[in-house]
Amino acid sequence: MTSIKRVAVIGAGPSGAAAAEALIQTQAFDVVRVFERRAEPGGAWQYDAAPDVPPADPMVHPSIVDQPLEPPSQLPADTPNSARERWVTAPVYENLTTNVNIDIMSYTHVHFSEVDRTPAADDSDPMFPSAARVLKYIQALHERHAASLVLNTTLEKAVKHGPEWLLTLRRAEGGKDHWYEEPFDAVVVATGIYSVPKIPLIPGLKAYNKTFPGRALHSKYFRSVEAFRNKAVLIVGNGITALDLIRDLMLVTSSLAVSHRSPNWMYPTSLEGVQGITVRSELERVDPDTGDWFFTDRGPSLRPDAIIFATGYHVSFPFLQPPYASHNHSPEAPADWVPGTYLHTFWRDDPTLSFVGLVQNSVSFRVFAYQGALVAAYLSGSLSLPAAQEMEQWERDRLAEVNGQTAVFHYNKYPDSVAFLNQLHSLLVGAGSGAEKMKLLAWQEEWTPPYLAGVNERKRRVDNLKTLHLRGTVL
Structure with a gap:
């Protein structure tokens, strides 16, 4: 070389x-x-x-949605x-x-405490840094x-x-x-x-975004629950981000539904038994004229006020x-x-x-x-x-x-x-x-307990969703 x-x-x-x-x-x-x-x-x-939020059109491949600029000659x-x-x-x-314990989140050559003197009492979550x-x-x-x-x-x-x-x-x-x-x-x-952002190819989605501009967005552009207060919300996805959004939104929305293809690998029973959450299968299509969303489980359609795609990147x-x-x-x-x-x-x-x-x-x-x-x-x-x-x-x-x-x-x-x-x-x-x-x-063996402590604490918090009650009715 x-x-x-x-x-x-x-x-x-x-x-x-x-x-x-x-x-x-x-x-x-x-x-x-x-x-x-x-x-x-x-x-x-x-x-x-306050980011500019692009339409949540299907984005199925980077070669289409993330092209380089052509330089001057x-x-x-x-x-x-x-x-x-x-x-x-x-x-x-x-x-x-x-979603990882602070001790494991740190690099081994420079710990958080060496560069961040924030007292634990001043941080909203000492185990999981903000x-x-x-x-x-x-x-x-x-x-x-x-x-x-x-x-x-x-x-x-x-x-x-x-x-x-x-x-x-x-x-x-x-x-x-x-x-x-x-x-x-x-x-x-x-x-x-x-x-x-990765947004699945859902028949009718692009036309829906024209009929109902601003209703759908990718989780990348979610900033605060206040924008969704007293609204009927549909979350698409079941990863860590989706679970975080459910936790934050379920106490302020009028109703909440979640669509996913498969359970979360770390928290496979996370949404079972959670009062006030409607769990649905994978999205099949959306009617761009009425705003009705249909699912592969052939259950009743939903007509949410807002849709958040927590579908990755x-x-x-x-x-x-x-x-x-x-x-x-x-x-x-x-x-x-x-x-x-x-x-x-x-x-x-x-x-x-x-x-x-x-x-x-x-x-x-x-x-x-x-x-x-x-x-x-x-x-x-x-x-x-x-x-x-x-x-x-x-x-x-x-x-x-x-x-x-x-x-x-x-x-x-x-x-x-x-x-x-x-x-x-x-x-x-x-x-x-x-x-x-x-x-x-x-x-190192001593790294395992804090790592597992973080995992178990996250699981405990997800399980606590089952003790929370949603205000209002389900979709």
Whole structure:
């Protein structure tokens, strides 16, 4: 491999902080640059109080709804600010907390308490830190390497030319966009997975949004229960976000219904026996003229005042050109799986492209640090990757583990998440990469009790839904 001296990190959220920390700690690179398209670091943990809400039209593939801007023919150049939707809004809402215990949410090399002195009494939930606390934590981590940060700058295109990557960048400056190019030897994608909403293809939905504008929205744009007070609400989905919304909305709405395909994997009985909640099957269609929603269970239709899609997000990297991240370029490709990766981290055919934060993990922040250290070890030459056949076999084995369900390919449940963390740790130790600088240890026995305490507390709170009573009638 050609000597790597210039590394670009795309995204200044939690995974970008982990990648930058590892790369800079390695002291093997002349340039480590962290590009962030927003005005501050923090990624998906930033709070946008009054975002512009796009119509909740079906969004079934990133190649359709998240296309890159075409750069000017000659660079550098200045153009008017683009008005195209780029999904920059963060999904943080009032009262959002983490769903992982604060002790496990922390990176091992920098605990929350080292950068956030917020007394427990001043936090609304000491076990599960608020989004504001998490944001402060992430921003403090980026402040450690503030000289590497380039803000208000979007990566529009990353193209490999020979041994180097040429990045086409767009920096917002007042009322204009300044376009320029910069070469790098390696690119670390740390943009996160909470940008492009996923909304299922429901017959009649697009026409419904024209007839009843503003009634339907994705959970990314939910901010407060007040907008739904005394309304009949339908929530679509049964993940953690959906359960949080149910908890917050059930005491203020006039009625509440939930549509989902399958039970939540962590809380499979969460909605059974909850008074005042109508549980329905998967949506079948909506009548755009009457506003009636129909379900596959063939039960009675519903006519809610508001619909919230808590249906997740697409994995989207519009700046990568074929063959890199080919899922982003074909509507026929699975939208939630990035084929061709090794350990959810390295682009198998060219590991100078890597991903930190692609894996969705129940101990996410910690795994980001291990991924970042692994990338730094490889790019600095202290870690060798297996032969291509072995990396391909890892992907085949992973597909078999998830029974071919590509939508969960990059998702690790506990205790698989612990096994994955330990796998990354063993590779770091074997490479002699100096993982001790970031206090990257194998999973410690003392970490298990706080992790399980957090899981059990979340389950207890979900079970408590059954003791709450909804005001009004059901849909």
